[in-house]
Amino acid sequence: MASTRFPYAPAPESRAVVNLRPSYGLFVNGEFVEPSDGTMFETVDPSSEEVLAQVTSAGPVDVDRAVTAASRAQQEVWGPMPGKERAKYLYRIARLVQERSRELAVLESLDNGKPIRESRDVDIPLVAAHFFYYAGWADKLSYAGLGPAPRPLGVAGQIVPWNFPLLMAAWKIAPALATGNTCVLKPAETTPLSALLLAEIVQQAELPPGVVNVVTGAGATGAALVEHPGVDKIAFTGSTEVGKAIQRRLAGTKRRLTLELGGKAANIVFEDAAISQAVEGIVNGIFFNQGHVCCAGSRLLVQESVADTVVGALKSRLETLRLGDPLDKNTDIGAINSSRQLDKIRELAGSGDAEGATRWSPECVLPDRGYWFPPTVFTDVAPAHRIAREEIFGPVLSVLTFRTPDEAVAKANNTTYGLSAGVWTEKGSRILWMARQLRAGVVWANTFNRFDPTSPFGGYRESGFGREGGRHGLEAYLDA
Ligand code: NAP
Numbered sequence: 001m002a003s004t005r006f007p008y009a010p011a012p013e014s015r016a017v018v019n020l021r022p023s024y025g026l027f028v029n030g031e032f033v034e035p036s037d038g039t040m041f042e043t044v045d046p047s048s049e050e051v052l053a054q055v056t057s058a059g060p061v062d063v064d065r066a067v068t069a070a071s072r073a074q075q076e077v078w079g080p081m082p083g084k085e086r087a088k089y090l091y092r093i094a095r096l097v098q099e100r101s102r103e104l105a106v107l108e109s110l111d112n113g114k115p116i117r118e119s120r121d122v123d124i125p126l127v128a129a130h131f132f133y134y135a136g137w138a139d140k141l142s143y144a145g146l147g148p149a150p151r152p153l154g155v156a157g158q159i160v161p162w163n164f165p166l167l168m169a170a171w172k173i174a175p176a177l178a179t180g181n182t183c184v185l186k187p188a189e190t191t192p193l194s195a196l197l198l199a200e201i202v203q204q205a206e207l208p209p210g211v212v213n214v215v216t217g218a219g220a221t222g223a224a225l226v227e228h229p230g231v232d233k234i235a236f237t238g239s240t241e242v243g244k245a246i247q248r249r250l251a252g253t254k255r256r257l258t259l260e261l262g263g264k265a266a267n268i269v270f271e272d273a274a275i276s277q278a279v280e281g282i283v284n285g286i287f288f289n290q291g292h293v294c295c296a297g298s299r300l301l302v303q304e305s306v307a308d309t310v311v312g313a314l315k316s317r318l319e320t321l322r323l324g325d326p327l328d329k330n331t332d333i334g335a336i337n338s339s340r341q342l343d344k345i346r347e348l349a350g351s352g353d354a355e356g357a358t359r360w361s362p363e364c365v366l367p368d369r370g371y372w373f374p375p376t377v378f379t380d381v382a383p384a385h386r387i388a389r390e391e392i393f394g395p396v397l398s399v400l401t402f403r404t405p406d407e408a409v410a411k412a413n414n415t416t417y418g419l420s421a422g423v424w425t426e427k428g429s430r431i432l433w434m435a436r437q438l439r440a441g442v443v444w445a446n447t448f449n450r451f452d453p454t455s456p457f458g459g460y461r462e463s464g465f466g467r468e469g470g471r472h473g474l475e476a477y478l479d480a
C-alpha cells in the first residue's frame, strides 16, 4: 500500500486443486441427493463476484429426510457403536482433512474471501486438530467427569455462520460424533462449499450413512431444522438476534440448546506492555479474517500515557498490510464476505463519523470488483458511540483510553456481550487480577485470537452459553 515500499509480485495459489461442480445437491444418508421441495441458489466468490456454483436450498421436506436419516443412524448404528470404534472414523476424517488440506484451504478462500495464508495456516489445521482431539475422547467418556456412563442426546441440529465455515462445522461435528450423536449441519448461505467438500470426506472415510448430513440453504432452512421435533439438540453459532429467536422457540421443550453469539471484545494495553508485541496483537485481534471474528478485539483500550505511541505504531504497521486477492499468498486482508455485510460495515463506520469520532485508514487501493473495506481505525471514540457498543464484524477498530486498571475493567465490562478480552502488560499479577475482573469467556494475556481444541470457548451474557472445545465441549452433547 505505502508507495515508498517495494511492490510484491503476485503469488497466487493455484485454483486447479479444487474441482468445483456446477451444482450441488444435499448430503443426506451418505449420498448427494436432489432436493424434494428445495430450490437452487448461487454462491459467489466475494473478491470477484464470480458465481462459483449452484447450491441447493433445502425445504422442510428435505430437512425432514435428513433428520430421519440421522435419527435412524443414531439409534441403529452410531449410538450403540463402542467409543473406540467411533474414534477410528474421527481419526480417519482428521487424516483426510490433512491430506486434502490444500484443496480445502483454496475452496474456503474462494467461497469466503479470507486470505489463503489464514485458511491454509489457521482454519484447516485447526479443523484437523479438532477431529484428532475429539477422536481421543470417544473411548474415554466415562472418565470425563460427567458420570460413569453418559449418554448421547440423539440428533444434533447444527447451524454455523460464514466467517469460519469449515472450522465452525468441525467445532460442532467432532464433539457430537465422539459422544455418539449424529448430525444435521446447516452451513451459512454465502459459504456452503467447504461443508459439501467435508461431506465428500465423510463419504471417503466410509462413515455409516446418516451419521453426518448437510442441508444447505438460507435462514429458512435453519429455521426448519430448529422447528423439527426429531432434533434433540440445537447447536447454533451466529448473531445474538437469531440466537434469541431460537432460544424463544425451544423454551419449554426438552430439546437442548447451546448458543455461540456475537461479541465486542476489549483489547487492553497497559503502559508497561511490550509495545511492538502489543501492536502485532492489536492487528491480529481486529484485522485477522477482515474482522469477521466473533471474539475480535474490536475495542482497543489503551492507557492514556502510551496512547499516542501505540496508535502511532499501529498506523505505521497498518501501512504495511496488503489488501487484495485472497488467493495471493502475500495477502493480509481479503474480501468482505458479502455485499450485505459490506453495507453493514459502511453504515456503522458512517455512524462513527456522524457521532464525532475520527476515521483513519492507510493509503490503500480497493479492487474494482468484489466487496472490500480498508483497514480502519477510529480515534476520539466515546463509550456511548455506536462503534464502541455494536458489533461491526469488519476491519474497523475503535480506540478508547483509560487511566487506571479499575477504569480499564469498568470500560471493558461496559458491554452487553462477554465473549473475549485481551490484556497486554508485563506484570503477571495484573494479568491474574484482570482475568478475574473481566466478564468474558476467554481472556488472552499478551496474545490474541489464539485457539486450541483442548481449550473451551464460549460466552457470558449476550454472547451466549455453552462451551465448545476441550472437555467442557463434551457436556453439550451428553446426558449425564
Ligand atoms: P446469523 O444471521 O445469525 O447466521 C448464522 C447462521 O444461522 C447461518 O447459517 C444463517 O443462515 C442461520 N440462520 C439465519 N436465520 C435463522 C433462523 N431464523 N433460524 C435458524 N437459523 C438461521 O449470523 P451472521 O450474521 O451470518 O453471522 C455473524 C454472527 O455470528 C456475528 O454476530 C458473530 O459474532 C457470530 N459468531 C459467533 C461465533 C462464536 O463462536 N460465538 C463464531 C462466529 C460467528 P444464513 O447464512 O442464510 O443467514
Ligand code: MG
Residues within 6 Å of the ligand: none
Ligand atoms: Mg446471515
